[in-house]
Amino acid sequence: MRDPSWRRYLRFWGPDVRSDVDDELAFHIELRVDQLVAQGMDPAAARAAAWRRIGDAEALARTCREIDGERLTNARRREWVQGTWAELRVAARQLRRYPVLASVAVLTLALGLGASTAIFSALYAVMLRPLPYADADRMVRITETMRGAETSVGAGQFKEWLARSTAFESLGAYLQTTYNLTEGTPERVRAAFVTSGLFRARYVKPAFGRYFLPEEDQVGREHVVVLSYGLFEQRFAGDPRIVGRPIRMSGETYTVVGVAPAEFSTATPGDQLWTALALRPEHKASFSDHWLTVYAKRKPGVSQAQAQRDMERVSREIAQLHPDDMVDRSARVYDFRDDLVADHERSLTTLFGAVGFVLLLACLNVTNLLLARATVRRKETAIRAALGATRGTIVRHFLMESLVLAAAGAVLAFVVSRLTLRALLGLAPAEIPGLGHAGQGPATAVFLAVTSLGVAVLLGLLPALRGLRSVEPALRMGGRTGSATTTRDRLRSLLVVSEVALALALVTGAGLFVRSARKLNDVDVGFSPTGLITARVSLASSRYSTPEIVQQTYLELVDRMRRLPHVVSASANSMPPLAGGAVSVDVRVEGRAYAPGNEPEAQFHIVTPGYFETAHTRLAAGRLFTVYDRDRATLVAVINEALARRLWPNESAIGKRVACCAEGPAPWREVVGVVGDTRQFLSRVPQPELYVPIEQTPPTSWSWHGNSLAFVVRTDGNIAEATRGIRAAIAETDATLPVYDALTYDERLKLASASNRFSTVLFSALAALALVLAAVGLYGVLAFSVAQRSFEMGVRVALGARPIDVLALVSRQGMRLVAGGLAVGLVLAMTASRVMASLLYQVAPNDPVTYLTAGVLLVGVGALACYVPARRASRADPTTALRA
Amino acid sequence: MTERVDLPQGTLETLILKTLTWGTMHGFGIGRWIEQASGDSLTIEEGSLYPALHRMEKRGWIDAEWRQTENNRRGKYYALTPEGRRQLKAQSESWLTVVRSVGRVLDTSKQPS
Numbered sequence: 001m002r003d004p005s006w007r008r009y010l011r012f013w014g015p016d017v018r019s020d021v022d023d024e025l026a027f028h029i030e031l032r033v034d035q036l037v038a039q040g041m042d043p044a045a046a047r048a049a050a051w052r053r054i055g056d057a058e059a060l061a062r063t064c065r066e067i068d069g070e071r072l073t074n075a076r077r078r079e080w081v082q083g084t085w086a087e088l089r090v091a092a093r094q095l096r097r098y099p100v101l102a103s104v105a106v107l108t109l110a111l112g113l114g115a116s117t118a119i120f121s122a123l124y125a126v127m128l129r130p131l132p133y134a135d136a137d138r139m140v141r142i143t144e145t146m147r148g149a150e151t152s153v154g155a156g157q158f159k160e161w162l163a164r165s166t167a168f169e170s171l172g173a174y175l176q177t178t179y180n181l182t183e184g185t186p187e188r189v190r191a192a193f194v195t196s197g198l199f200r201a202r203y204v205k206p207a208f209g210r211y212f213l214p215e216e217d218q219v220g221r222e223h224v225v226v227l228s229y230g231l232f233e234q235r236f237a238g239d240p241r242i243v244g245r246p247i248r249m250s251g252e253t254y255t256v257v258g259v260a261p262a263e264f265s266t267a268t269p270g271d272q273l274w275t276a277l278a279l280r281p282e283h284k285a286s287f288s289d290h291w292l293t294v295y296a297k298r299k300p301g302v303s304q305a306q307a308q309r310d311m312e313r314v315s316r317e318i319a320q321l322h323p324d325d326m327v328d329r330s331a332r333v334y335d336f337r338d339d340l341v342a343d344h345e346r347s348l349t350t351l352f353g354a355v356g357f358v359l360l361l362a363c364l365n366v367t368n369l370l371l372a373r374a375t376v377r378r379k380e381t382a383i384r385a386a387l388g389a390t391r392g393t394i395v396r397h398f399l400m401e402s403l404v405l406a407a408a409g410a411v412l413a414f415v416v417s418r419l420t421l422r423a424l425l426g427l428a429p430a431e432i433p434g435l436g437h438a439g440q441g442p443a444t445a446v447f448l449a450v451t452s453l454g455v456a457v458l459l460g461l462l463p464a465l466r467g468l469r470s471v472e473p474a475l476r477m478g479g480r481t482g483s484a485t486t487t488r489d490r491l492r493s494l495l496v497v498s499e500v501a502l503a504l505a506l507v508t509g510a511g512l513f514v515r516s517a518r519k520l521n522d523v524d525v526g527f528s529p530t531g532l533i534t535a536r537v538s539l540a541s542s543r544y545s546t547p548e549i550v551q552q553t554y555l556e557l558v559d560r561m562r563r564l565p566h567v568v569s570a571s572a573n574s575m576p577p578l579a580g581g582a583v584s585v586d587v588r589v590e591g592r593a594y595a596p597g598n599e600p601e602a603q604f605h606i607v608t609p610g611y612f613e614t615a616h617t618r619l620a621a622g623r624l625f626t627v628y629d630r631d632r633a634t635l636v637a638v639i640n641e642a643l644a645r646r647l648w649p650n651e652s653a654i655g656k657r658v659a660c661c662a663e664g665p666a667p668w669r670e671v672v673g674v675v676g677d678t679r680q681f682l683s684r685v686p687q688p689e690l691y692v693p694i695e696q697t698p699p700t701s702w703s704w705h706g707n708s709l710a711f712v713v714r715t716d717g718n719i720a721e722a723t724r725g726i727r728a729a730i731a732e733t734d735a736t737l738p739v740y741d742a743l744t745y746d747e748r749l750k751l752a753s754a755s756n757r758f759s760t761v762l763f764s765a766l767a768a769l770a771l772v773l774a775a776v777g778l779y780g781v782l783a784f785s786v787a788q789r790s791f792e793m794g795v796r797v798a799l800g801a802r803p804i805d806v807l808a809l810v811s812r813q814g815m816r817l818v819a820g821g822l823a824v825g826l827v828l829a830m831t832a833s834r835v836m837a838s839l840l841y842q843v844a845p846n847d848p849v850t851y852l853t854a855g856v857l858l859v860g861v862g863a864l865a866c867y868v869p870a871r872r873a874s875r876a877d878p879t880t881a882l883r884a
Numbered sequence: 885m886t887e888r889v890d891l892p893q894g895t896l897e898t899l900i901l902k903t904l905t906w907g908t909m910h911g912f913g914i915g916r917w918i919e920q921a922s923g924d925s926l927t928i929e930e931g932s933l934y935p936a937l938h939r940m941e942k943r944g945w946i947d948a949e950w951r952q953t954e955n956n957r958r959g960k961y962y963a964l965t966p967e968g969r970r971q972l973k974a975q976s977e978s979w980l981t982v983v984r985s986v987g988r989v990l991d992t993s994k995q996p997s
Contacts, residue, residue, distance in 0.1 A: 020960070024911065027959045028930065031912040054930045064938045071942035 017068040021061050091400040105366045109409025112362025114416025117448045119355040123348045125438040127341050132263035134203045138298040139336035147328045152290040155283035160318050167310035171296040172198025179249040188740035193277035201297040209243035209258030212276050222278035225254040229262040231272040251541030268433040287325035307333045327596045344432050354766050361502045365777045368495045372784045374463040381467045395464040402460035410452035429754035496781050500821020503774035508829040510767035511850035513760040516841040520753050526678030528616035529745030531715045534576050536741040538708035547699040558608050564725035566718040571611035572709040577678040578748045583704045590657040602643050602690040606697045614714050622654040622673035630695035638673040643688035661698045682752035683841050775865040782814045782869040793876040803874035810873045814866030896936050901972035904964045945971050
């Protein structure tokens with residue numbers, strides 16, 4: 001390409017705008033004088049006339065100088081861009097001459113950057129992405145508290161909050177439920193009762209129609225429904241004419257008043273529709289049942305702390321009206337966003353920290369490679385300096401090289417991050433809110449670009465400074481270096497030590513998760529999961545109007561299932577283990593009074609006879625339920641060992657009498673059996689549990705479960721056939737009954753450990769990457785050092801060193817670095833793993849077994865990385881080495 | 885004395901470009917040539933000419949170069965760049981269109997119907 005002429009001009013004359021303009025004007029005057037003299041004018045008069053003609057010469061010169069100044073600025077900018085571009089091309093060309101080094105560096109950076117970008121996009125989607133709601137920063141969730149612990153909200157309390165609180169512009173109550181949607185194929189839908197205030201506290205413009213009106217919070221007006229956008233598209237073909245039409249759900253008719261937009265959600269996984277919550281007068285009068293979730297929006301200008309104080313005042317006022325129900329009770333206001341991500345914040349930030357370690361490791365590794373090259377290129381740099389390259393130019397040259405590497409790494413990292421993100425989303429537990437948005441929007445790209453630029457500077461700086469420092473001595477030095485220990489080697493050794501330290505921290509982290517996973521795997525769930533399946537139905541329609549009909553239908557269904565092929569035994573339980581959720585009741589004990597707030601609680605189960613036998617739950621004392629435990633027989637209960645310990649720590653529970661659940665003086669039940677503990681949640685210790693036989697359950701208890709029960713069926717292993725049989729049996733009884741929550745216990749266990757598995761797999765992958773990077777780093781330093789010291793090795797061998805001596809010498813050098821790294825890494829790991837404590841299950845963050853294993857693993861990998869270069873050194877042929 | 889006319893905005897640049905099609909020239913020469921070519925009905929003032937030249941150089945329509953003259957003076961000579969040539973073509977076309985249209989209107993003897 002031809003140089004633009006301004007460059008020639010610049011080079012030759014220099015950018016002296018002032019004298020250029022003056023010279024040009026002077027030249028003009030001369031020519032004008034010539035002309036006038038030729039016309040017969042006297043030279044002095046001609047000169048005066050020439051100047052007069054120009055007028056304000058100074059103003060003219062100023063104007064021209066300004067224009068020239070702008071031209072030069074543009075030119076300089078263009079020259080800088082072109083110069084940099086040329087430098088970049090030179091750097092790229094030079095890197096092409098070292099294809100192995102360049103590809104290792106690019107690949108390392110791509111992995112580090114890609115993994116960080118993927119984790120960042122997940123973190124951003126969950127924790128930082130702006131929420132789609134109006135005034136999202138003022139959205140809160142309010143709970144009641146009981147001695148500081150969060151509880152659900154009583155309907156009475158909610159009514160008082162609405163009337164008494166002053167900090168909020170809207171308050172809405174929320175209660176999850178399910179419906180049998182019988183438009184077309186019957187389907188169980190996830191739904192929620194909400195008061196009209198909820199849609200104001202969490203507002204996005206409706207897609208069609210409207211949300212609930214305040215008057216629809218009243219009994220008699222509540223048969224209205226707002227559809228989620230997903231359900232609207234999937235069940236109603238996305239036709240807005242559905243608004244205003246009636247639909248049938250669980251045997252009743254509801255009017256569709258609106259469709260919420262796609263971004264509106266109230267739970268993860270999302271609720272599919274919302275119906276109006278009309279609190280009955282008896283609900284509003286009750287301050288002892290706590291079953292609502294309350295969302296609100298603070299008034300503008302009201303701070304979180306002011307809102308909290310307001311709710312504490314309101315709670316004190318309620319306590320004056322209802323002292324018995326408000327013992328140790330108050331309320332707490334949570335920021336909506338913080339609250340939403342609270343469960344996942346720790347695991348995501350921990351992962352982000354880990355991936356930051358990996359990125360740092362990758363950078364150290366590439367820096368190490370570049371340092372090695374800077375050493376080889378000392379002469380080249382020195383010559384450039386001698387030829388007049390300024391320090392700035394030399395630094396720029398190094399920076400260009402790292403920029404090329406980082407840019408190539410970033411391009412590849414984009415691909416890596418996409419793949420990582422896909423794997424990550426496949427692995428992630430379903431309940432992380434907003435994770436589906438990961439990787440969308442510009443935030444991820446911005447993160448990648450900024451991080452890559454940072455990495456480029458980081459990578460270039462150290463070799464550049466090193467390059468600068470070596471400028472003078474390099475030229476003076478001869479071609480061969482005898483000494484092994486220079487500052488440069490110390491610096492590179494330091495880098496390797498850091499790499500080993502980071503790797504140890506990551507491997508330890510992964511190890512802690514793996515140990516946790518194994519502990520979770522070994523948890524005694526209290527029943528035998530293999531071959532056990534569950535499926536839930538809900539007898540919600542008007543056909544099942546009395547508890548007797550409900551009980552009878554369930555018993556018949558269980559009976560049908562028992563006779564199916566591939567079914568070993570069948571039973572039902574209102575809240576089977578590991579199915580998520582529980583119904584808690586206060587337990588009263590005959591002849592005992594507990595202080596208010598200290599009443600024993602238990603998780604309540606309705607079971608059919610044969611449930612414990614089917615689940616293989618151990619009988620610890622007494623007997624299990626039989627078919628004779630029915631309505632007119634003595635009322636009985638079976639409790640688990642946790643409840644037995646809580647109520648009768650030092651005596652047998654059998655024959656004692658308890659009561660629960662019903663309003664007023666409840667009939668006493670005799671405890672006939674004690675069974676082993678089972679888990680409702682995999683990682684939580686078993687809770688006290690109370691089982692009652694289906695034919696003796698209090699009628700109100702059916703409403704707690706929405707008339708639903710889960711069938712618990714033991715199969716002979718042919719799960720597919722058994723499941724088909726179960727569905728057919730249900731359809732024969734009532735074709736409109738949707739079967740839902742149908743899962744095997746193997747699947748349930750997998751779901752229950754999903755969040756732990758997520759952390760474990762990701763951490764393990766990061767740790768493996770870290771190990772490889774650290775090994776490559778160690779190998780690189782040793783191999784380079786061996787190559788540099790080939791002369792010394794030659795001398796050693798010539799003087800009688802055996803190969804084994806040389807091997808030991810090099811290995812010692814390497815293992816010293818590993819040992820240093822382990823020492824630093826131990827401190828790092830002990831500090832960093834403390835933040836993981838809450839993510840671990842029954843493993844202490846400083847678990848010695850994990851640390852020992854991680855250390856041994858690193859020593860092993862380190863030894864391997866040392867062995868290859870050490871062996872090469874030991875095979876040094878003295879003649880070749882010395883002649884070189 | 886001939887009648888003096890003022891140049892419309894931007895026309896000077898077109899004229900400079902036209903002048904430079906004859907070859908490399910210094911500022912004084914360009915001014916003189918335009919004056920002579922107009923039959924001395926135009927006076928090109930230095931206060932307009934030189935800023936125009938520098939502006940055009942900044943835009944890359946013309947190149948400048950310092951040269952020795954025959955009587956050993958140092959002068960700044962301007963030459964057309966390819967971009968300048970393109971500009972000239974475009975500007976003279978639009979100028980002629982304007983002139984023709986205005987002329988046609990002024991020459992019309994019929995009253996509009």
